[in-house]
Amino acid sequence: MNNPFSTPAFQQSIARRAFLQQSAYGLGGAAFASLLEQSQGSERWAGAITKPHFPVKAKRIIHLCMAGGPSHLETFDWKPELKKLDGKAFPDSLTKGQQIAQLQGAELKARGAICEFKKFGQSGLEMSELFPHIGALADDLCVIKSMQTEQINHDTAHAFMNTGSIIKGRPSMGSWLLYGLGCETDELPGFVVLTSAGRIGQQPVSARQWSSGFLPSKFQGIQFQSKGNAVHYLGSPDGVCQSTQRQVIEEVNRLNGMLGEERLDPEIQTRIAQYELAFRMQSSVPDLTDMSKEPQDTLDKYGVKHPGDGSYASNCLLARRLAEKGVRMIQLYHRAWDHHGNLVEGMKQGAEDVDKSTAALISDLKQRGLLEDTLILWGGEFGRTPMGQGTGRDHHILGFSVFMAGGGIKPGTSYGNTDELGYRAIENVVSVHDLHATMLQLMGVDHKRLTVKYQGLDMRLTGIAGNAVKGVIA
Numbered sequence: 001m002n003n004p005f006s007t008p009a010f011q012q013s014i015a016r017r018a019f020l021q022q023s024a025y026g027l028g029g030a031a032f033a034s035l036l037e038q039s040q041g042s043e044r045w046a047g048a049i050t051k052p053h054f055p056v057k058a059k060r061i062i063h064l065c066m067a068g069g070p071s072h073l074e075t076f077d078w079k080p081e082l083k084k085l086d087g088k089a090f091p092d093s094l095t096k097g098q099q100i101a102q103l104q105g106a107e108l109k110a111r112g113a114i115c116e117f118k119k120f121g122q123s124g125l126e127m128s129e130l131f132p133h134i135g136a137l138a139d140d141l142c143v144i145k146s147m148q149t150e151q152i153n154h155d156t157a158h159a160f161m162n163t164g165s166i167i168k169g170r171p172s173m174g175s176w177l178l179y180g181l182g183c184e185t186d187e188l189p190g191f192v193v194l195t196s197a198g199r200i201g202q203q204p205v206s207a208r209q210w211s212s213g214f215l216p217s218k219f220q221g222i223q224f225q226s227k228g229n230a231v232h233y234l235g236s237p238d239g240v241c242q243s244t245q246r247q248v249i250e251e252v253n254r255l256n257g258m259l260g261e262e263r264l265d266p267e268i269q270t271r272i273a274q275y276e277l278a279f280r281m282q283s284s285v286p287d288l289t290d291m292s293k294e295p296q297d298t299l300d301k302y303g304v305k306h307p308g309d310g311s312y313a314s315n316c317l318l319a320r321r322l323a324e325k326g327v328r329m330i331q332l333y334h335r336a337w338d339h340h341g342n343l344v345e346g347m348k349q350g351a352e353d354v355d356k357s358t359a360a361l362i363s364d365l366k367q368r369g370l371l372e373d374t375l376i377l378w379g380g381e382f383g384r385t386p387m388g389q390g391t392g393r394d395h396h397i398l399g400f401s402v403f404m405a406g407g408g409i410k411p412g413t414s415y416g417n418t419d420e421l422g423y424r425a426i427e428n429v430v431s432v433h434d435l436h437a438t439m440l441q442l443m444g445v446d447h448k449r450l451t452v453k454y455q456g457l458d459m460r461l462t463g464i465a466g467n468a469v470k471g472v473i474a
Contacts, residue, residue: 057408146416198336
């Protein structure tokens with residue numbers, strides 16, 4: 001079959017008459033055909049970046065998305081002055097003229113942490129006692145306490161954290177990675193998404209968070225089901241043997257190939273590749289999700305009661321197995337942190353859901369020699385106000401915390417700080433664009449050079465901003 005992204009062939013295909021004839025079939029292909037050039041005879045997409053821009057410290061990312069926005073004041077940002085001010089009027093000098101989600105115009109009263117903090121490990125990182133298992137790994141973590149974001153509502157904040165923009169149709173971080181670096185597996189998608197839910201605070205998460213946007217759809221995230229079969233309709237229909245199915249796929253791909261020779265549309269190549277991938281997944285996915293060979297002590301370590309039961313614990317174990325198989329980007333969404341009310345029970349239950357399993361994932365990867373080139377990011381789309389909202393906390397964008405582990409970060413460290421009441425990041429402020437730039441650099445990518453021409457602009461994950469945070473890179 002012809003090289004699907006041959007630049008000379010594409011240039012010929014957009015001659016005036018061909019352009020007028022084929023424009024109805026998708027102008028989007030024109031933006032990418034000259035960029036998505038694959039090696040002759042190679043089925044696997046090897047990535048647009050042929051030579052790393054920086055030393056490669058991480059080969060894959062596991063993004064543990066705490067959907068809903070966990071409070072930094074009950075996780076990693078201890079504020080004794082806020083505790084002293086608990087129940088009293090919050091200083092108007094800090095909040096005057098500031099954007100607050102649902103507390104706008106309300107009487108603002110300080111709310112101290114509902115839990116105690118302690119120092120963990122030789123590094124002495126201060127963390128909430130609600131997270132003892134993660135705390136026990138303090139010397140492997142880098143906590144960023146000075147995050148800020150631009151979006152105060154959940155869906156747009158998720159979009160900003162994932163795509164660097166609130167505009168629909170922008171590629172997600174995982175899609176950029178898959179486009180730029182390719183995938184290390186032929187048997188599984190290079191970008192896999194899993195979701196789970198806590199008992200309260202279940203903020204919805206839309207599929208646009210793992211969309212490929214204006215990149216070809218072969219780079220989008222594939223959502224695996226957390227309960228039951230990971231992929232629906234994976235088995236062959238009754239009476240259809242594998243050889244027969246192989247013949248059908250070859251014939252469909254032959255017809256798609258004929259169409260692909262007429263017009264250079266990346267979506268035709270995606271369709272061909274996805275038929276092939278789906279066929280290979282019929283054997284690879286059942287093996288991936290078969291936990292029967294996992295020792296009982298491993299299941300206990302993660303807190304897995306029933307593998308494939310839809311829990312965050314089960315998803316963490318599956319994330320480790322995906323990392324072993326060469327998946328480039330793995331996202332685990334746990335919807336349990338939207339605590340406008342019932343903060344005490346919400347934080348306790350959320351911590352119970354994720355503490356043990358997150359720690360098990362990190363230590364398991366470390367034991368298997370995978371943590372050193374796997375970058376883990378744990379955090380939400382924003383933080384929570386140091387002012388109370390009934391029995392909870394409101395959305396907050398001016399200061400929150402995330403942590404990273406593995407993949408070339410400085411272990412046993414914290415970076416940046418908020419003010420003494422936890423309201424605003426004031427020291428070494430880190431934007432979402434900065435976070436993205438840092439993650440890309442750890443993957444060997446200069447965020448300013450991973451670009452795609454779209455609507456006349458050189459688009460990138462970090463937009464027109466962002467700087468790698470040198471202080472968190474080992």
